[in-house]
Amino acid sequence: MNGPFDFALALGDDALIAAQRLGDWTSRAPEMEEDVALTNIALDQLGAARLLLTYAGELEGAGRDEDALAYLRDDREFRNCLLVELPNGDFAVTVAKLFFLSAYQLPLYAALAGCGDERLAAIGAKARKESAYHLDHASLWVRRLGDGTAESHRRMQAAVDQVWPYVHELFAPFPGAPVDPTTLRAAFDAAVDPVLAEATLARPADGWAPAGGRDGLHTEHLSYLLTEMQVLHRAHPGAQW
Amino acid sequence: MYGNDFPAPDDAPGGGLLGEVAAAEAALREAAARRRGRAPDPDTDLEAYFADVIDADQKIEPRDWMPEAYRKTLIRQIAQHAHSEIIGMQPEGNWISRAPSLKRKAILLAKVQDEAGHGLYLYAAAETLGISRDELVRLLLDGRQKYSSIFNYPTLTWADVGVIGWLVDGAAIVNQVPLCRCSYGPYARAMIRVCKEESFHQRQGYEILHVLAHGTPDQKAMAQDAVDRWWYPSLAMFGPPDGDSTHSAQSMAWKIKRFSNDELRQRFVDMCVQQAEILGLTLPDPALRWNDERQAYDYTQPDYDELMRVIKGQGPCNRQRMEHRRHAHADGAWVREAATAYAANQAEKKEKVAA
Numbered sequence: 001m002n003g004p005f006d007f008a009l010a011l012g013d014d015a016l017i018a019a020q021r022l023g024d025w026t027s028r029a030p031e032m033e034e035d036v037a038l039t040n041i042a043l044d045q046l047g048a049a050r051l052l053l054t055y056a057g058e059l060e061g062a063g064r065d066e067d068a069l070a071y072l073r074d075d076r077e078f079r080n081c082l083l084v085e086l087p088n089g090d091f092a093v094t095v096a097k098l099f100f101l102s103a104y105q106l107p108l109y110a111a112l113a114g115c116g117d118e119r120l121a122a123i124g125a126k127a128r129k130e131s132a133y134h135l136d137h138a139s140l141w142v143r144r145l146g147d148g149t150a151e152s153h154r155r156m157q158a159a160v161d162q163v164w165p166y167v168h169e170l171f172a173p174f175p176g177a178p179v180d181p182t183t184l185r186a187a188f189d190a191a192v193d194p195v196l197a198e199a200t201l202a203r204p205a206d207g208w209a210p211a212g213g214r215d216g217l218h219t220e221h222l223s224y225l226l227t228e229m230q231v232l233h234r235a236h237p238g239a240q241w
Numbered sequence: 242m243y244g245n246d247f248p249a250p251d252d253a254p255g256g257g258l259l260g261e262v263a264a265a266e267a268a269l270r271e272a273a274a275r276r277r278g279r280a281p282d283p284d285t286d287l288e289a290y291f292a293d294v295i296d297a298d299q300k301i302e303p304r305d306w307m308p309e310a311y312r313k314t315l316i317r318q319i320a321q322h323a324h325s326e327i328i329g330m331q332p333e334g335n336w337i338s339r340a341p342s343l344k345r346k347a348i349l350l351a352k353v354q355d356e357a358g359h360g361l362y363l364y365a366a367a368e369t370l371g372i373s374r375d376e377l378v379r380l381l382l383d384g385r386q387k388y389s390s391i392f393n394y395p396t397l398t399w400a401d402v403g404v405i406g407w408l409v410d411g412a413a414i415v416n417q418v419p420l421c422r423c424s425y426g427p428y429a430r431a432m433i434r435v436c437k438e439e440s441f442h443q444r445q446g447y448e449i450l451h452v453l454a455h456g457t458p459d460q461k462a463m464a465q466d467a468v469d470r471w472w473y474p475s476l477a478m479f480g481p482p483d484g485d486s487t488h489s490a491q492s493m494a495w496k497i498k499r500f501s502n503d504e505l506r507q508r509f510v511d512m513c514v515q516q517a518e519i520l521g522l523t524l525p526d527p528a529l530r531w532n533d534e535r536q537a538y539d540y541t542q543p544d545y546d547e548l549m550r551v552i553k554g555q556g557p558c559n560r561q562r563m564e565h566r567r568h569a570h571a572d573g574a575w576v577r578e579a580a581t582a583y584a585a586n587q588a589e590k591k592e593k594v595a596a
Contacts, residue, residue: 016343023337023346026353027330027565030573031580032361035330039354043347050343067342091576147586148579155575232341232399239457241342241449 003176004117005059006079009069010174010214011108012052013080016070017222018101019045020229021088030091037137041098044130051123071233075223081213083166085222092152092159095141100163100192102134104170107187108179115178139195146199153200160196161204168209258418262436265421269429272299295496300426303369311495315425316370317386318497323363324381324388326356328562332396333405341399345449349402352442359435366431382567390548391478393556400453400460400467406446408468408475408513414439415509416479424496447516454521461521468517469525477543479506485545510540 022042029035053066064072083101088094109131112124145156171185196203212218233241275297287306294301301307330353337353340346364374380386391409396402417439420432453464480486480502492498500508510529517524528541550556 019346020338023350026337026350027327027334027357028569028572030569030576032327032357032364034573034576035357036354036361039350039357043350043354046343046347046350050347053343070343071341091573144583145576145579148583149575151575152579152582228338232339236341236457236459239341239460240452241345241456 002059003174004120004178005056007174007177007179008052008056008059008120010079010081012049012056012069013078014084014101014105015045015049015052017078017080017084017225018097019043019049020225021084021086021097022094024088025094038094041134041137044127044134048123048127048130051126055119055123067233071230075218075226076216078216078218078222078226079214080218080222081166081169082210082219083163083170085213085219085225086163086166087221089159089162090155091141092145092155093162095138095145095156096159096163098134099138099142099195100167100170102131102138103188103191104167104184106131106135106191107184108181111179111184117178120178135191139191142195142201143199146196146201156199157201160201164204165208165210168206169211169213172211172214174214258414259437259440261418262421262433262440265418265429266433268298268422269300269426269433275299295424298422298424298496300429301424302426310491311497312370314492314495314497315428316367316372318492319363319367319370319428319431320372320377320380320386321388323360323367323377324386325392326360326363327381328388328392328566330356330360331562331565332392332394332558333402335396336399336402339399340402348445352406352445355438355442359438362431362434366427369427378570382563382570384554384563387552388562389478390551390556391474392562393551393558394471394474395558397470398463398467400450400463401471403446403449403453403464404467404471406442406444407450407516408446408471409478410439410443410446411513412475412478412509414443415505415512419499419505420497422496422499428497447520450520450522464520465522468522472525473543473547476506476510476540477545477548479503479509481545481548482542507537510538514538 019042022038022045025038026035026042029038049070050066053069057064057066057069083097086093086097088097106128109124109128112120113128115121115124142156142160145152147153167188171181171188174181193203210219288308291301291305291307291311294305301311333349333356334353337346337349340349364377367377368374377386381388391412396405414436417432417436421429421436423429423432450464450468453460455461483489483501483503486502489498489501493501513524514529526541528539530539531537532539551559554560
């Protein structure tokens, strides 16, 4: 196992799969302003994914570029966390996913910005600013939906309950990585707990903690996502686009 | 500018038209400078004053008096344009999930996002005429206002994304560049901004096609097939021939419109011929040839009966596009209600703190 390569690949896959899911909201968002915002966040995630996958390819030294890594691996070779591959669900589920993901990515990228690997530090420095905006945006919606109408409260609580178990995987130890994910949990809790409280939402109890994404053991959803994402690229082997 | 991370090919289209946008922008600034300190007296004949402003190529602004028919025409046109941007997100959005490289995915996401932005900007321009965005959205969803018929055609392959950029955005720009000089100020200003972004989109679409046309035989065939399917619908975007156009004469007199449908269509054809040659793709018109006398290309007219059928709802995707929009709107209702309720809660809390 090559720590920096595996880590860059895992973070790149997180961002790529998150972008793919968010991109599905384009032209479907609850209001036009939100169409712009969700597409913007998808673009940020995709931008980070491209930088991370390109760097992962260089670390690997086998001649794979961002597209070879994105389009020519099967689901067992993807290293993203399970959280990002979960289906979009309703808007509340998407908000819950984005809220937890950005509350993890913000301290992660901040720590990366100070790590010894220059390239990862530069990527972290760029991405942390974007994550801060994602967290702000998601937090605003958690509060609006949690403390909005009875219907939105019910949906937001259900979404938090549904997504919460997938949070634990984010903070599992990652041997050889330049940042130890276990150290990010405190910052995550500090970002999440007050927003949930303000939104009049209950923080779910810890218990079931599905994992396996970092080892290539995914949910059944990922294979479908990849099939759609990769279909055109794979239909024309070796073609330029 | 997001996603525009490749150099422009030297033969990229759009240069001349962008110059016209810049000229319109300068003219708009000059008109604004001339206008200063020139308000009508209370006993001025408003109708005559309005006619003077139009004659002098000055701009009508939201606070100015205007004939009711002028207001209605503008609302209809700007709203139709805004609806087109919003519905137009669908055919291209159809390929976001399957874009064949990460770079193309980023460019496409950014483009569709720009369209949402244009829609918002245009709805805001329409709102200066005294109608709300909610009302306009309702008119669209009820089928009482239209959007551009071109979006009722399906995007069947990746090459369609390129052709939409090249031909559809290209036709839109030819249509919209003269609108940068429209007599209604907010619309003219909106059009200047929109045209600048559209010209990026057109270049990106052209670039997609250029790569396909110079790629594998399958890719080239894909590009030609897309051009074959989109050429005539793109020509139809300029509307019915001048003799059959119902709104044109009055709009020309009001300086909302500056050129006739057929003039703009000709301009578009003349622009595309050379670009198609550079791409190495064939425009599907055996009658296409240079006419030395007219100093323009002769070409085959699109099927206007087909255009009328599509306008009336019989296009391949009319129902699908509207259903998609209605679905998104209905699915989002609980979210919008929550946002409104939350804002009210917060305002109430603030009042309590203040008291």
